[in-house]
Amino acid sequence: MPAKLGKDAEYMLRNILRKVNRNNLGDLLRKWDCLPEIDLAGKIKRDSVEEIVEKCAKKKIGYSRIADLELHYAESNSKSKTWSIWNVDKIGDTWETMEVESMQVKLQEQLELYFDVVEVNAHISGGTYWFRIHIDPVGKTKANTVYAVYCPSSPVLATANLKQNQKTFMLQAFVVVLNCHHCIEPHLTGHCVWSLIQLALKKYINNSPKELCENLPESIQTVLKRGSRKRKHDSIEENVKNLVFENLTTKKKCILKLEECFGQDELPKLEKIEYRLKTRFQGDVPDMKKDDDVFSCSITFEGSNVLEGVFNLAKCGYTSAKTPLPTLLTKLPYLSKNHFIVQEKQNTNTSRKP
16 A cells, blocks of 8 residues: 555645746755655656655655745745844843754744644754744634744844734744843834845844954854845946036035945845824924824835835935935935834834834
């Protein structure tokens, strides 16, 4: 009688394979490293899937190992999820060094205090720890799979698929495992998790002592170098021959000022920046000036890379030459935030603590 996978394991395996493009199937299996002997060259996807399921059954690969495969798939398709950044506040002066296996075990133990059925899978990628946390609250609510990415020796944690009713318990578990005081949400969200982590690390380094900046942990250096490349210096005046700037000296000063703020490397990808105004009217219109009602509006920048877009906006001269951009925009690469609320000074603290 041929060997068979468990019902849940086979369902999850087929579901993963169904979503993977045939051309990417081999790369995903190599990362998983459970079927090193399999050769899918020249086979149609349906036959490849059946062969993978059959070999997994023969090798008695269980649910946990197939969950590892699902984590690799989630990493390779991380842009399909919306990620949120969290900053954990450490206890003491140094970060506790912890291997991913040890962190996985401790996280499992902590989450079992809050949830009926929990399974934690983990691996290392690009200097970061990736976690798949499957929560199955028996007989209560629908099962959910949360994904988390932690950059070792830093306060930066990213999560995706985290439900509101699970948030407090999940973050408390990470606080205990990482030996921290609490977890703060800096209002930084997006689809490119690597870029979000880079932005959060830039703020952490910018606010850190000089000794740390000169001796960054290897994990942080690896993340910051990921995808790093010099910004192309092509501009609108190079592409349009009959375009002449009246004051080239002022324009050069403007570009130098922008490069001081934004740097010479391409900025991490941020798809959205939102400003929400909640304050009384500040203009000179008499009728509106007397009104004490809150003046509310929202301004949103959206695109494939808003930070580079803001840089190019000022570089091309669509803003004042003397002051290329307002301070709130020039500080964007170091604020680790893309949702802002502008309101009266006494209410400026908008950070949330779970």
